[in-house]
Amino acid sequence: MSAPFGQLPRWVDYGLLPFINLVVAFLVSGLVVLFIGASPLEAINYMVTGALGSGEGLGFTLYYATSFIFTGLSVAVAFHCGLFNIGGEGQVYVGGLGVALVALALDRIMPWYVTAPLAAAAGFAFGAAWALVPAWLQAKRGSHIVITTIMFNFIAASLMVYLLVNVMKQPGSMSPQTRLFESGALLPRLGFLFSPLGLDLGTAPLNVSFFLALASGFLVWVLVWRTRFGYEIRTIGANPTAAAYAGIRYGRTVVITMLISGGLAGLMALNVLLGDHGKLQIEFPSGAGFVGIAVALMGRSHPVGIVLAAILFGILYQGGAELAFWVPNITREMIVLIQGLVILFAGALEYMFRPALVRLFAPRGAAVLRPA
């Protein structure tokens, strides 16, 4: 029948509840810090100053956030269609192949503003292609997309190791990576934007793909809430039977949605490869595909929420690195733990505090008409 829970005011549902979940995740993280004999307050201090206290820290924070916006949007678009794309990691990885191929081909003959759009297109296309088979299997054969995308993450890892070790490795080099890209494939950094503010980004790799990420967020919002196709995506996600009744083609919609989702993940490679690493190396996504899950859950699959959540995770990643550097008992894995706790409380336990809030807001919130 109708929702098993009472109605809540929108600001509670989309603001207060996620906030409470987040606070609880951080409280539990604080307890862990306490348990291993460090001071949570000191830890927060290191994290915040590390992430936001200097121009360089801020630059790194936003650089990480850029990656997470892409992967968060990727997960969110699929969520709206009722699909759990757990394969962002593999799609980023293969997207990186597309980016690298364009970069290797053009970096010596073209300026960056020619190379970058083509590399972005290739990253999107390769990421999308990696999502195609799971999407098609879900659409046509009903194979559970969670399992197939997990499998494709591992297949991507094997494929990329093979390519990097046997095909793309620079001759004479020991490590499995391509040659370094030259200036025609390196994205401009954004230091010039921050220097008037008196902030020096230093070595921070924040680059123009940050704007591409924000633009992608806007486009995803338009796509999901303002286009006919977005309406069809949301209908399938909320009620596939009604979607069939409405003449919305399930297979086509699922496949296109997953292509967009995979493509957004693939775009992340642009930020990392052309903005920072300047080469394609093994395991470059280093978990960002999975961070996208946490970001999408925390951001409630809305681009504004995703950008905010991505910045928060940027702070965690940058601040966490600082923290691990200064506090001997804490390692970088602290971030992974916090990530897990955020996924747990903002995702799996998202409704734990809802009944209490419903009771709290019942007089005003739940008085909406109900069938007698």
Next chain:
Amino acid sequence: MDLFDTLLIPVLASTLRLSVPLIFTALAGLYAERSGVFDIGLEGKMLFGAFAAATAAAYTGSAWAGLGAAILTSVLISLLHGFASITQRGNQIISGVAINFIASGLTVLLGNAWFGQGGRTPQLPNTARFTEITLPFVDQIRPIPVIGPIYASVISGHNLLVYLALLAVPFTWWVLFRTRFGLRLRAVGENPGAVDTAGVSVAWLRYRALICGGILGGFAGTYLSIAQSAAFIREMSAGKGYIALAALVFAKWKPVNVLGACLLFGLLDAVSIQMQGKRLPVIGEVPVQFIQALPYVLTVILLAGFIGKAIPPKAGGVPYVKER
């Protein structure tokens, strides 16, 4: 005969060794998923189990204490999964993903805080491990052609947990198809309403299924850190939980098939190790990565329904809500 001794026998022995964590873990998933709870968090359970086993064994010097700690930890993680997905009716997949992250983070964090070796636990002496057991009559049987080397080098010479894994398969089959608990477990994964109206608590039944999975997850972890190796190393589960998940799907959620699927995937793993840098006659060098990816590729093909059809338990992934 030379190829038999130098290639086949070692590959078979290592197949068995590599299959063991998969068998435990896939069976753990089997209990959960046959009861209608998807369990993506197998990897995390294994990792937590491995860490707990190594830590407890390091402190107490007893492998058995390690096993106990691993089981306890893994069961607790299962209960967390149960709380999220049964009691709070949360998304089972998200809960599993969360558990995997928490495991990756917390094991290293705690390991580093306690032992200061960057997440490693101290190297264990053999007395604090499960070590190889030599089965009786090995010396008498060894000279017999074919059977002899197989008995001496493939069947004998493993640690206790290897034999327990092999026993866990028929045991699970027996539990599932010959006991009251098994009947109810299979029923609750298909139609929880039938179980509820029969006066059996759906939640408690699913919790018990998850506890069974937790126990097996503990065995899997123990095997990794204090039987196969002598310490916990960060991320030592290395995706085995996901391969086990693939094996479970590949086995169509049936206990005996699980053994077959895990042995097959173990064999592929063993072959890929064995093939490193070697050339095969006719084919030439087969990329190791190709063999490593094969279990995943095979599972995708199976899921696609091109070789048989893997039909998951009907009520899987759906939290139980009483209908009005």
Next chain:
Amino acid sequence: MTSPTTPPAIELVGIDKRFGAVHANKSIDLSIARGTIHGIVGENGAGKSTLMSILYGFYQADAGEIRVGGAPVAITDSQAAIRAGIGMVHQHFMLVENFTVLENVMLGAEGGVLLRRGTAAARAELKRIEREYGLDIDPDAVVEELPVGLQQRVEILKALYRGAEILILDEPTGVLTPAEADHLFKILGQLRAQGKTIVLITHKLREILAVTDNVSVMRRGEMVATRKTAETSAEELAELMVGRRVLLHVEKGPAHPGPVVLSVEKLTVRDARGVTMVDGVSFDVRAGEIVGIAGVAGNGQSELLEAIAGIRRPSAGTIRVNGEALGADGRLDPARVRASGLAHVPEDRHHMGLVLSFEENENAILGYQTDPKYLKGPLLDIDAIRADARAKIERYDIRPPDCRLRTANFSGGNQQKIVLSREIERDPAVLLVGQPTRGVDIGAIEFIHKRLVALRDAGKAILLVSVELDEIRSLADRILVMFAGRIVGTPPADADEQEIGLMMAGIEAREAAE
């Protein structure tokens, strides 16, 4: 009400239950005499199922007492109900489909930790029950392979196996043919003869009058009356159910049928398992008439409707609208069907007709999202969509009049109006309507019926599918009876109920087979 010497089998005193804002049971008192068949009637949503769920321990009452055999019992869960000797046959069977009959019967009463001994005992006990009540069934048959009537028998066996003295049946005939229903009633009679007490919940008055000893009527969560069946009539019960005299006849003039608009020819539809659900059906619907399809649920009506609407792919046959074949190019989908002037009010609005989590205005374009008037290029024209929704809300008196409210927050009647307004306002040449008044309150029923008649008088062709024979008889100008996927009869609109009932049971087909 019962004789003073034997206490009633069940006594409910002041049972009260709320779900949030919904007061499902209001201080219910009820007494059911031992060894009788007691009917409980009421409209959908009157609170019958909630009351029985409380009795079976599925829900806890907020207040009140349950007495079994005169003694108060706390029924905290189904186990407690079973211990108290209460068994229940649910409307949707609670069976594990890939289990055998025996496994299903044993589930929850296995007789020991290991199955082996219990299985032998259960087999023997099942044999005994079979003999005693004439309920023969193969214990090793897999449930999903059994016909519906036998699956229901398994449910009854489950209850008897657990030693039920009191058997509750919730809408047991909804999925049965009249013949199967008769057989069920015979079984119930035998059970009563053996001293069992039976509670029969239904909204079908004919069944109540045919088999019960006593009948209680529920309305809007209240128990409004209890009668001896012999001393009441269908009219009285109907009036008690709805609270006022029912308009059994819809005000409508004679039809003026025009040319054929919808033409269905030799249509065959198979379901996912390959079972033929619609078997070579042919009929026409003319402009300005309502054609009603009568039949017991599950005889292919749903599949027929969905095939015409383009949701299901027929395996053979043609559908024509205004002479033009739908999907002549081999592609038939709901969007194309709509474009050809056909609108569809689906049988199940919660699962098909609406997306409950959407805002009202979003549902007001469901199926018409490709209409240029709601679009600006690839973008949705939000202003146009909301203005359109507001206009419909006003014309159809949808309450509350808020096009941005989540659809789940509207009542059943108002939800149905959202669907109807969406489909009727398209001014379709053909309207397909499935179960237009299921779960809808009386006021909205009248409104909906009037709208349908008005549409007919405007010269539209209407195909109506309903399992409520009364609705078909009062609305339709022509009636087609469906049984086992075929149209087995075309009784005149004034044919009597008995005649149509026999057709619905497929009596002729059955006799020919025997």
